[in-house]
Amino acid sequence: xxxLLIPCLFALIALVVPSNFMRQFSLVGSLVSxxxxxxxxxxxxxxxxxxxxxxxxxxxxxxxxMGYDGMSLFMIILTNVITFLILLSNYNRELSSxxxxxxxxFFMQAALLGVFASFDxxxxxxxxxxTLIPVFLIALWFGAPGNKAALMKFFIYTxxxxxxxxxxxxxxxxxxxxxxxADLMAVELxxxxxxxxxxxFFIAFAIKIPLFPFHMWQPDTYTTSPxxxxxxxxxxxxxxxxxxxxxxxxxxAPEALAEMTYPVVLLGIIGVVYAGVLAIxxxxxxxxxxxxxxxxxxxxxAGAVLINxxxxxxxxxxxxxxxxxxxxxxxxxxIIEQRSxxxxxSDLGGIAKVAPRFAFMFGALxxxxxxxxxxxxFIGEFLLLKGVFSYNWMIGVIAGTTLIVGAVYTxxxxxxxxxxxxxxxxxxxxxxxxxxxxxxxxxxxVSFGVFPQSIINFVGPSVNNLIESINNTLVK
Amino acid sequence: MDxxxxxxxxxxxxxxxxxxxxxxYVLATASVGLVTAAVLLMNQWNTPCTLxxxxxxxxxxxxxxxxxxxxxxxxxxxxxxxxxxxxEELEHTGDYVALYLFSLTGxxxxxxxxxxxxxxxxxxxxxxxxxxxxxxKRKDIKSSEASLKYFLMGAFATGILLFGIAWIYGAxxxxxxxxxxxxxxxxxxxxxxxxxxxxxxxxxxxxxxxAAPFHFWSPDVYEGSPNIVTGxxxxxxxxxxxxxxMKLFGMYFTGLYDFWAPALMCMAIVTMFVGNLSALTQVxxxxxxxxxxITHVGYALLxxxxxxxxxxxxxxxxxxxxxxxxxxxxxxxxxxxxxxDRLESFKGLAKRNPILGFIAVLSLLSLAGVPPxxxxxxxxxxxxxVFAQYPTLVIIAIINSxxxxxxxxxxxxxxxxKDQLAEPTVTLSVSLLQWxxxxxxxxxxxxxxxxxxxxx
Numbered sequence: 026x027x028x029l030l031i032p033c034l035f036a037l038i039a040l041v042v043p044s045n046f047m048r049q050f051s052l053v054g055s056l057v058s059x060x061x062x063x064x065x066x067x068x069x070x071x072x073x074x075x076x077x078x079x080x081x082x083x084x085x086x087x088x089x090x091m092g093y094d095g096m097s098l099f100m101i102i103l104t105n106v107i108t109f110l111i112l113l114s115n116y117n118r119e120l121s122s123x124x125x126x127x128x129x130x131f132f133m134q135a136a137l138l139g140v141f142a143s144f145d146x147x148x149x150x151x152x153x154x155x156t157l158i159p160v161f162l163i164a165l166w167f168g169a170p171g172n173k174a175a176l177m178k179f180f181i182y183t184x185x186x187x188x189x190x191x192x193x194x195x196x197x198x199x200x201x202x203x204x205x206x207a208d209l210m211a212v213e214l215x216x217x218x219x220x221x222x223x224x225x226f227f228i229a230f231a232i233k234i235p236l237f238p239f240h241m242w243q244p245d246t247y248t249t250s251p252x253x254x255x256x257x258x259x260x261x262x263x264x265x266x267x268x269x270x271x272x273x274x275x276x277x278a279p280e281a282l283a284e285m286t287y288p289v290v291l292l293g294i295i296g297v298v299y300a301g302v303l304a305i306x307x308x309x310x311x312x313x314x315x316x317x318x319x320x321x322x323x324x325x326x327a328g329a330v331l332i333n334x335x336x337x338x339x340x341x342x343x344x345x346x347x348x349x350x351x352x353x354x355x356x357x358x359x360i361i362e363q364r365s366x367x368x369x370x371s372d373l374g375g376i377a378k379v380a381p382r383f384a385f386m387f388g389a390l391x392x393x394x395x396x397x398x399x400x401x402x403f404i405g406e407f408l409l410l411k412g413v414f415s416y417n418w419m420i421g422v423i424a425g426t427t428l429i430v431g432a433v434y435t436x437x438x439x440x441x442x443x444x445x446x447x448x449x450x451x452x453x454x455x456x457x458x459x460x461x462x463x464x465x466x467x468x469x470x471v472s473f474g475v476f477p478q479s480i481i482n483f484v485g486p487s488v489n490n491l492i493e494s495i496n497n498t499l500v501k
Numbered sequence: 502m503d504x505x506x507x508x509x510x511x512x513x514x515x516x517x518x519x520x521x522x523x524x525x526y527v528l529a530t531a532s533v534g535l536v537t538a539a540v541l542l543m544n545q546w547n548t549p550c551t552l553x554x555x556x557x558x559x560x561x562x563x564x565x566x567x568x569x570x571x572x573x574x575x576x577x578x579x580x581x582x583x584x585x586x587x588x589e590e591l592e593h594t595g596d597y598v599a600l601y602l603f604s605l606t607g608x609x610x611x612x613x614x615x616x617x618x619x620x621x622x623x624x625x626x627x628x629x630x631x632x633x634x635x636x637x638k639r640k641d642i643k644s645s646e647a648s649l650k651y652f653l654m655g656a657f658a659t660g661i662l663l664f665g666i667a668w669i670y671g672a673x674x675x676x677x678x679x680x681x682x683x684x685x686x687x688x689x690x691x692x693x694x695x696x697x698x699x700x701x702x703x704x705x706x707x708x709x710x711x712a713a714p715f716h717f718w719s720p721d722v723y724e725g726s727p728n729i730v731t732g733x734x735x736x737x738x739x740x741x742x743x744x745x746x747m748k749l750f751g752m753y754f755t756g757l758y759d760f761w762a763p764a765l766m767c768m769a770i771v772t773m774f775v776g777n778l779s780a781l782t783q784v785x786x787x788x789x790x791x792x793x794x795i796t797h798v799g800y801a802l803l804x805x806x807x808x809x810x811x812x813x814x815x816x817x818x819x820x821x822x823x824x825x826x827x828x829x830x831x832x833x834x835x836x837x838x839x840x841x842d843r844l845e846s847f848k849g850l851a852k853r854n855p856i857l858g859f860i861a862v863l864s865l866l867s868l869a870g871v872p873p874x875x876x877x878x879x880x881x882x883x884x885x886x887v888f889a890q891y892p893t894l895v896i897i898a899i900i901n902s903x904x905x906x907x908x909x910x911x912x913x914x915x916x917x918x919k920d921q922l923a924e925p926t927v928t929l930s931v932s933l934l935q936w937x938x939x940x941x942x943x944x945x946x947x948x949x950x951x952x953x954x955x956x957x
Contacts, residue, residue, distance in 0.1 A: 083953070083954045084954065085882070085885075099849040147881075150872065151877075154871055154873075155872065155873060155875075157708055157871075158866070158871070162917065165914070166919070173914055173918075176914075177907075177910060177911070177914070180906070180910055181906055181907060181910065184869075184871075184903070184906045185903040188899045188903055191881075191884075191899065192899055195885050195888045196888070196892070198885065199885075199888055199889050228667060279763060279831065320892065
């Protein structure tokens with residue numbers, strides 16, 4: 026329980042801390058949460074489920090069941106690490122001493138942890154919706170002026186998607202004893218109702234991820250949000266949906282998988298290619314990374330519906346990798362925007378000459394983002410592509426182009442901004458906090474790239490358990 | 502039963518206390534009356550009591566007590582919030598407070614009646630003070646319009662209702678609900694009088710709760726009435742009307758469910774869409790509130806359609822959650838005190854007064870049904886109780902929630918926007934009692950969801 030309460034507590038304290046200490050306070054706050062999660066890891070048995078609340082069944086089915094297994098704990102730690110990185114990279118920005126902002130970030134962290142630790146359908150929905158409010162306010166108050174239309178689109182899209190999920194929850198609850206994960210999983214569905222339930226969840230998750238035809242809100246929202254908002258959206262909020270697919274959508278309605286796997290994989294792969302091609306043509310660096318994000322997560326979503334041990338562990342590796350890379354790339358984009366005042370690639374150039382340390386770190390991140398060996402992205406994408414390939418070799422071949430297209434747009438962005446004739450504007454090199462953030466990101470990426478087995482061992486047993494119980498339901 | 506007398510007497514006493522020209526005394530009388538009534542009601546939870554031993558006109562059973570307690574709570578909040586404006590008209594403070602209490606008396610009769618005669622009496626006692634209250638901004642032509650419109654329309658609706666009661670009496674030879682239900686359930690071939698009677702009664706109810714296509718009065722009346730009267734109408738009057746509606750149609754007319762349910766279902770769907778689609782383009786705050794309340798009526802009608810055992814309590818919880826939002830918003834709009842009641846007057850509220858802004862955002866999001874606010878749980882209960890029976894109806898309601906988020910969000914955006922309409926120098930004056938009401942509402946909005954456990 027302390028995992029959830031610590032960020033809540035810090036969110037409240039942040040409202041009264043004097044602004045001179047706010048930056049230090051925010052870092053300490055996120056480190057405390059991280060430490061609390063690490064203490065949980067030290068006593069963690071990866072084959073078991075650990076409850077963090079006492080179960081308490083109410084008369085309308087809500088059970089307050091919260092806890093973690095390997096998958097949840099992985100996401101909890103990821104959330105805490107990323108929150109720390111976001112606050113760290115924000116350290117030298119004006120926002121870092123803003124009370125409301127810091128409070129909202131901690132509030133967001135608490136809601137996200139709630140999503141990952143919920144083992145009760147209704148509780149999951151409540152936390153899921155709760156994440157929407159802080160990120161919306163961060164983007165509205167601290168984002169680019171005139172982003173109202175974009176945010177409106179974002180909020181309405183995701184809210185409507187969530188309503189579809191709520192409908193699915195109603196449908197499945199009508200024949201279950203309570204909302205607890207185990208009870209909902211035990212429901213046997215007819216193929217037809219399974220489609221509807223699967224569909225409702227899928228709409229909610231596809232909008233949040235976002236998958237191909239549901240992505241309209243994403244580029245505008247990413248580009249007009251402040252750096253921290255974009256990072257929260259891309260590095261954490263999106264992961265809720267991918268996690269939700271594995272934890273909720275598939276286990277609750279596995280009967281629909283036989284028919285639905287193909288369309289979901291197809292949508293994912295269309296997104297990979299389509300967003301990749303769009304990213305090549307972008308001139309705005311933040312927008313380019315937004316499309317790159319759609320392109321990368323399309324593959325993860327495709328992997329999430331192909332149930333087997335390798336694919337699902339790969340999904341978790343790739344989620345971790347994508348979060349780290351997203352934070353890094355949006356930090357780089359923000360550094361460029363802050364220092365030169367521009368985001369358009371055609372106006373940039375020659376930054377490598379004046380800011381060599383930045384160029385090195387950005388370059389390393391670009392390589393990680395196109396999944397060169399030794400980065401964790403290599404392991405994740407390799408396993409995912411292998412999974413898609415063995416599902417259907419033609420789709421696998423198309424999905425494989427992500428490696429080429431990804432290299433094209435990322436390297437193009439790097440080349441246009443970093444090399445070429447220097448533009449006369451002064452460009453200060455990395456500040457210590459930015460340097461540290463990049464360093465931590467790179468260290469994590471490389472260490473998981475060299476030793477991915479650590480993640481596989483961590484999430485593997487609970488992935489196996491979940492797959493086993495899904496297969497049991499299907500056999501029945 | 503004692504509670505009813507206490508409320509009526511405290512209303513009567515506050516009329517006389519007002520002669521002292523000390524508005525505080527009036528407030529004290531009313532508060533003491535309301536609190537005593539609430540305590541008396543709670544004591545009666547285990548000992549149901551009736552009006553006279555030979556004539557069971559009123560029956561305070563569990564659901565009637567629960568509904569009455571919520572009605573007392575909302576009346577109390579309205580009186581507290583409105584005190585500031587009552588005080589300004591020294592000569593009429595007692596009248597205003599007494600009218601609220603009389604209206605509450607009517608509401609409680611409407612929640613506990615056991616025969617049509619008492620029901621009609623309750624409805625009139627509820628309505629007549631509201632007709633007067635709607636016109637209390639005497640210098641404002643809109644307020645007079647609201648009062649007259651509400652009175653004329655209300656009189657017609659009452660006429661239709663009486664007509665309906667008469668037809669039902671003709672068919673069943675009784676005013677007593679149990680006897681009516683016995684006839685409805687017992688006989689196979691009903692006389693056509695009964696069907697017409699039920700339809701007429703349904704129309705009158707739909708008018709009272711403001712459901713389409715009988716909703717035309719509500720935006721005008723909401724807009725013209727003084728703010729706090731609007732709040733009272735949206736919370737207490739709706740509660741009473743819905744309580745009676747649920748009692749008659751959900752419990753006593755169930756034998757003819759197949760006859761009236763399709764009609765009611767169509768009305769519910771139309772109501773949801775009419776309210777939502779009209780709300781999209783409103784620029785005045787109270788008109789927006791009126792149309793959004795029409796939509797909420799549409800959702801609440803679903804509970805009457807559901808055959809769920811818990812539907813009485815589900816409906817109560819829904820109206821409970823709705824009332825908090827409306828009262829909070831109305832109080833904030835009173836504080837902003839914009840002559841033309843523009844939606845724009847909310848602009849930058851979060852910046853001018855963060856706590857007010859926070860409460861406004863909470864109420865709006867609760868109306869939209871965003872968890873974990875109480876509005877979500879209200880919607881959740883309603884939708885989940887109907888789902889087993891009419892999945893399509895729930896899908897339509899959820900689509901409507903999707904449409905609704907647009908205008909709630911637009912208003913939230915206005916509240917939290919950085920630029921302001923008024924000069925920042927104009928400070929907002931909030932009286933102590935208004936703070937109390939707002940904080941109570943905020944607590945209700947944030948933690949009201951916990952009450953869901955105690956239902957049933």
